[in-house]
Amino acid sequence: MIIGPDFIWLHFPKCAGTALELALRDLLQGRSAIEFDEIDDVTGRWHHTIAERQAADPNFDPSGKRVFACIRRLPSWIMSMVIFEATRNEHLVATREMIVRGKCFDGNCVNRADDYLDLFNIDVHHWLRTEHLAADVANAFDLQQADVADALSRCRSNVTPPYVRNTEFWFTDEDLGTLYANNPLWASVEDRVYGGHPPASLLRGLVDPLLR
Template identity: 80%
Template structure:
């Protein structure tokens, strides 16, 4: 999405992108971390955007991504149902991540409706966004089964959200709920989301 936005917004003089490098890492910081590292950084008056996806989809993406980076760090079934995953050699919980970014967010961009939400947030044409997202697609993780019912029973979903109440509360606000019936969908990646958005006419 970052590459797509660099392209789509390149003619807007008010938009400034951070340089991506392996030294500062500031492009990967939360707002608080950025301010701590650079006191001159002032987010006052700026709109804050944050991406989100349904928790079952997010946890499986993280599990597969980390297992791809290190085949010895594969989350157990018990970890997955609790919303836990490896991050390097650490074990973190889904709520640990969303807690970092759930601060004064003005616009949540849902992965499941990626093209539509990006277009609305940045006042762009949805077709242009969809084309750019597909053009700059990234294959960071290998293919895996993306069906919620393959990974989680209704009881599993209840355990997953009970162990991550902050994520549950954000989903309730952004999606209008997190009941199991609303989660019986494919675990989408950005390309799936673009195509699904086009098919639904969102």
């Protein structure tokens, strides 16, 4: 979580959050009263939702602040989660059946994409599209897009190893229909944020989100 005088940024997992946090540390230098959570695997504060932070800190008050979080297209997100978890534990590799339904391991638990989104969606006022991160972040924080793109390029994260990013390698049109049908909340957010979620628009490939 990043907390400013008039905004809160929530770290939705596997949406370039680590790179963006590092970039914003650079880009927001000179602005007063901005707090950056430390990234660690102990406290879990970095991934707090609004409710979790209020429970941990009774003095935390989000009222009147714009709430941002990053999001990405569902096929891209689920593959990033699957590869990331398999890298952390080679025994926790999602099955084909799990993937096309938007399910993945998170530690020893199995969660659905909508389970993650449901934790954040109620509080987020503005979604920042990971595929268009430089433009959306520049608009959200009143920055120059070229400066944001440069900072993101310098702060790229390698927590997820390289993998095939061609959508057609992982999903057929039928698979994509199943994926969205099993995650209606994500489908509705994509409809609102991206202007739709037609499979044809996704078959162009899972591009590197930080290249846009």
